[in-house]
Amino acid sequence: MSRKNQQGSGRPRARAAAKYTIYNVTEPAELMEFLMKKMAGISRTRVKALLTNRVVLVDNNIQTQYNYPLQAGMKVQISHEKHKHEFRHPLLKILYEDAYLIVVEKKEGLLSVATDHQKERTAQHILNEYVKRQHRNNRIFVVHRLDRETSGIMMYAKDERTQHTLRDNWHDIVCDRRYVSVVMGDMEKDSGTVESWLTDRKLYVSSSDHDDGGKFSVTHYQTIKRANGYSLVELQLETGRKNQIRVHMSSLGHPVVGDERYGCEVDPLGRLALHAFKLCFYHPVTGELMQFETLYPASFKNLMLRK
Structure with a gap:
């Protein structure tokens, strides 16, 4: 029996659908401007909807900022797996996210970060699990805290360099x-x-x-x-x-x-x-x-x- 017949009918196998549409950045541009140029005919409203739905990634990190500054060599991805990037939790809401930091609103009753004596599930644990869905090496880094019974807005860094920048320059930022x-x-x-x-x-x-x-x-x-x-x-x-x-x-x-x-x-x-x-601050990377x-x-x- 021929090798072709051993493998089945000989019909070509269906190729798995691409998870992303990828656009390579060749010159500096803002994200909104870049997407409208690459996705010819798309409206500003539609681009904002993509950002709101958290399906736009820059260098494998979700980006929700319409005027995010792109540089040559970056990669912009439009995910076709919206559910993969959705975040839903009864005690935590993501207000903003980019490649460097994540801003959330937490409910009362949720610890910001685990302590030596309290090993329960925390906002940091929940967000770590979320960013690891994007890439297994991703991590969340603590910048500041809210008491367990205090609710409200706080932010975390997505890399150690940003964490140190925020902590070392907190009063200026x-x-x-x-x-x-x-x-x-x-x-x-x-x-x-x-x-x-x-x-x-x-x-x-x-x-x-x-x-x-x-x-x-x-x-x-x-x-x-x-x-x-x-x-x-x-x-x-x-x-x-x-x-x-x-x-x-x-x-x-x-x-x-x-x-x-x-x-x-x-x-x-x-x-x-x-x-x-x-919470108002100057972005530790872009200065915005x-x-x-x-x-x-x-x-x-x-x-x-x-x-």
Whole structure:
């Protein structure tokens, strides 16, 4: 029997469908401009839809920024496997992603990163699994943290170089970082600043009004509303110490609602009433100003409704 017949009928086998359409970059261009030129006839709306659906990759990394700067030698891929790159998790939402970093909004109850004593599933674990679907060598690197019971916006790096750039130049790169909180009682002032030296005692963070060897910390606050024995407060961090807002609000006599550790005796929301709603920074690679903002949690607003 001929080799051809041994293998079957002799009909050519169907070729597997290509997973990507690949475009090679030969000169500098913005991603939107590049795709509209390569995909003749495609509209700006359609390109934005591809980016939103997370099916555009640059050098094997998902890119959602329409004006991402391309350089000669890069490779742009359009995935035909949308489901492979979708990300869905009840406690974590991706707000932005490119080859260097990923910005997310996390729910309360989820740790940012595992500690020596807490080995449970964390935002870092979840994102590691996600980026490894794109390439098995991909990893997520921690830049900053949010407390487990604090919700809101945070970012991670996708390589060590970006991580070091962000950590080493944090105060130059991050230009606006704000939280919203519901605290106990009626705030005496409409706005103000809290300054103190904070020391991590492991189980809690202590505050001192003089330099006792702790880390100097500054929190600016603005009172948005007072109602029902609570105050809705917007807070801007000048420094980012462990438990900083929680300790500073407690030191004013207005602990964060639900924060038993720092003196609050009620928990009407079943969670810590603290949410990181705004993060603005200069991209560590492109230098572009990146701005992310989420709505105040509805539960915070509902607690402030007049009865």
